[in-house]
Amino acid sequence: MLSFLQIMSVVGSILVLYVFFVYVLSYWPNRRRMAIDPSAKKLPSVTIAIPAKDEEKTIAKTIRTILNLNYPKKLLDIIAVDDGSTDNTGKIMDSFKKFGVRVFHKENGGKATALNLALKKTKGEIFVCMDADSFAEKNVLKKTVGYFNNPNVASVTSSVKVYKPKTVLGFIQFIEYLYNILMRKIFAFLDSVFVVPGAFALYKTSVIRKLGGFEVDNLTEDMEIAMRLQDKGYKIEVSSNAYTHTCAPETLKQFFRQRVRWYQGFLNNSRKYKHLYFNSKYGNLGLFALPIYMIFIGFIIFFTAATLFYVASTVYHMLNIVQISGVFNIPFSTLDAPLSFIDTMTILWGLNIALFFALTYQSYVVSKERLTLKTIPIFFIQMIFYSMLLAAVWITSMFRELIGVKTKW
């Protein structure tokens, strides 16, 4: 007779397998298309908006990467918005005025207000939102604007990589971001992209203006605008060849803060756009992407709790046996022969781990990164501890959302 935990384990492994195969079946027929981005019939004029608050360490490099973009200068307009910085961000921005960067200073009101100000001043047909801690590669614009050939495309996102990770947490996020590059592209094949990362996101200016700009006071305005675009029937495209590098949090405290904001933002926007869920009108997004994401959150939390309980109970029993018997060298007889410990559950979860590893490998290939031996231990740390960390962030975010705690930017 299977226990509750075993039943959940079976359901979990079926779910992982299903999601994996949806990815594979979406990816495989399109794998050649992935390497090619459409060329623009006619290069559009582009305004790049960089909102920033207290980003003196990175803002200069960010603006410099934009000035170095491989794109006709006459078609490029750069707006830097100082959102009430208390450090030297504003002064650094001003130093770029001589290069044609338009700088606006305003009182602090949040990223969305800064973006809306830039949107008001925008001259370009395409409006690009760029985070002040991100650095664009030279060809990022040329590789992305071609997607707007399709008149129904309202937004295109570049692929984001972590910039020079230094800590284990940084490396884990590096792998995670590569994984997201593949996933996001697959979601684009499924017409199911529900977040346009702010590191370097392109929007059709006319559409964003028509929709009323970015939502002020939203924790994840990039997710909100993506869901709004999906809701209104627009298409969001992804280039897996155009890269932007972003500074990811290197300490647990910074990481926790950032993720709580993201996840609480997701919960908040999910509530706002709940009509998208399980709604066949929205295709794969409503029937697959959003529901499966929500179910996975539940499973991450459940399995983390179950794993912790299992480990704690095993340790408790071992200690109990040692304490009762006084024998310290307990023979692990079950490890003597593989037949003694390989059961059906082990096979199913072993299969899932193998599939996850295959996906990660493919993420490296798609992102044109080299998989080194150093990655393997990080991969296992990611699988075991990172999921627990994410579960803790999800629980915190859910709790804050439930009791209505406002998370600050």
Added chain:
Amino acid sequence: MVKANKKVLIGAAILTALVFLSGLAVGWVLDSTRVAMLQSQISSLQNQFSSLSLENSFTSSLKDQSILCTVSLERSTQFSEEAGNLENTINNFQLTNQFQQNQITELKTQYTLVNLQFWLQMRNLRENCNQNITTILFFYNVRNCDACVAQGLVLDSVKKSNPSHIMIFAVDQGLDLGIISLLESTYNITTTPSIVINEKQIVQGFRNETFLNVLINVGSK
């Protein structure tokens, strides 16, 4: 209205079912392999026991009983070792197998019957040969009994100190066998772990090595 890619969603469901069923099939094959392996080992143990019984019958017909005692004791010690190892394997497989629990229980029942017959034989051997053999009946539960695991470890340690003179016969109380109920009522066993030393000393609940050694020494004097 965006069209859902039903081909992908349904295709993925079919592939999931196929892979999941393959996983289950591999699990089933492994379970069957375990059962087949146990079957063969138990059958071998049964044969060895039959042979041992025949040897005993034959040597008991001889005039010189000392041959019986020397040969039987040597062969029985060997048999006891093999039976003990098999018991561990059965318990491991019982916890690992997901599909064929009934077969494992059935095999464990066969094993227990052989083991208890062996216990009876050792009892007779001890009395007939006046040998210094200690037989220990160990009542345990395979699930949810930390004290049983602890007692098993202690008994292993006790046996190691005198392998040719101490013989342990583990009895899983979870088995539905008349002989087990009879033994329980005979020795008034009400809890696990419990130990019966040479059918005289009955110990209920966990006991440490020192305590058991004292009890064995007293019993054998």
